[in-house]
Amino acid sequence: MSFNPIGIFDSGVGGTSIWKEIHSLLPLEKTIYLADSKNAPYGKKTVRDIVSLSRKNTDKLLSMGCKLIVVACNTATTNAIQELRSEYKIPFIGIEPAIKPAALKSQTKAIGILATKGTLSSALFSKTSELYTKKIKVIEIEGNGLVELIEGGKKDSLATENLLHQLLEPMLLQEIDYLVLGCSHYPYLIPTLKKILPKKVQIIDSGEAVARQTKAVLEQNHLLNGTSSAEIPEFFSNKNPMVLAELINSKEHNFPVSYMDF
Template sequence: MTNNNPIGVFDSGIGGTSIWNAIHELLPNEKTIYLADSKNAPYGQKSKEEIVALSKKNVDFLIENNCKLIVVACNTATTNAIQELRANYDIPFIGIEPAIKPAAHNSKTQVIGILATKGTLNSELFNKTAEMFHDTKIIEQVGYGLVQLIEDGNLNSPEMTQLLESYLQPMIDANIDYLVLGCSHYPYLIPQIQKILPEHIQIIDSGEAVARQTKNILREKVGFSDAEKSEPVFYVNSNPFVLKSILNNKYDVIQKEF
């Protein structure tokens, strides 16, 4: 089955490009449209109703651009809105949620840490998943301020280092051996996180798993592109500079209201 329509990917900002990277690497022939709702970032501090409304707005834009499949590259939007999206739209959705399962299964200390937004940690979907692993102690930490610093282009700032140290030290003290990154922005912090964590603590994010699931859905339901190569398209509704820089200035970014 051939389908040359694009894959749509949206996030509350630039962080979902970590998911987009994994998808583009696995499926280089697929056309992709990435939507960064940076004007409304971060979603993690918003109400469920606001998150659902923003997610629907993003989906409407991507459907207008003929997307065949939509990846919700935002933990907060997935955990708060994906059930509503699946109920209201006749298009496959792939969500992203914290990778608690592999961390809990592989933990030797039976203690894992999760760094996520308030919206993700407070969601019903997250709590249902966490309850499945009652033998594992889960140290939850809201990453207050991290997304905003990334969105503002302050990825390697002293403020970022200070925040990360304050969030991670209690987890280290609690003897975690896995750290789950529960926000698509956070993989960009891995180099800094690795400087703070002892070497034996492993970091898990969801990018590769989402890319594999995207490939599965294309195979089973939607169809692959037969194009030899396709240039991705990036949209943002605020200053495009930070999105361009996180993409190493390799792609054009279209600034557009949506």
């Protein structure tokens, strides 16, 4: 049993799509979310820079007493989680594109993966892809510009819709029946994606799987919160907290979102 919080970090606001799944599954757990928006996107950075930023975020969350850290960023997971696990004693949960279920379920034997350059070029992504897609046509597209639009509060804009049309066209020409979202920012684009994609194309992201894994690791390490009352989550951004607040707050709840330099 542990009353300490779960720490979650991302290259910006996108990882809140993961936070929502964790909070839904584990409502009694205290969570602290760091949006490293001033350094977004991670996908265009070098491996060395991604590892350095991931260490910085980890150190900040540890200083806030976190018992487990969720790397809610595909790029940081695929490029840095092995280093984090070797350097820190705390458990880490990562997030990778859900290639396996898409490859196993595809009827057209063609799947699309929309991700950042940092994820698609990583050794971990390459290893996972090779393992499950030997007889599958995989169309990988870098979502250049999407993270910047979401970080700028423009996820529902015409500019975002036009960019998605452009990015998805090569996939649709190959008759994909599954689209794998390989960046934690991208679930916020699902309403627009559904407008563009044929109904036969299924969209897969990793949020629910990450939440289930988080619960399993907490149980294995006897770290579940033993209280019966829900703790209020905390959110921090090092750029514009208003963008973060708009994504997580609604009529039902109004969680505190603060600026913090980290």
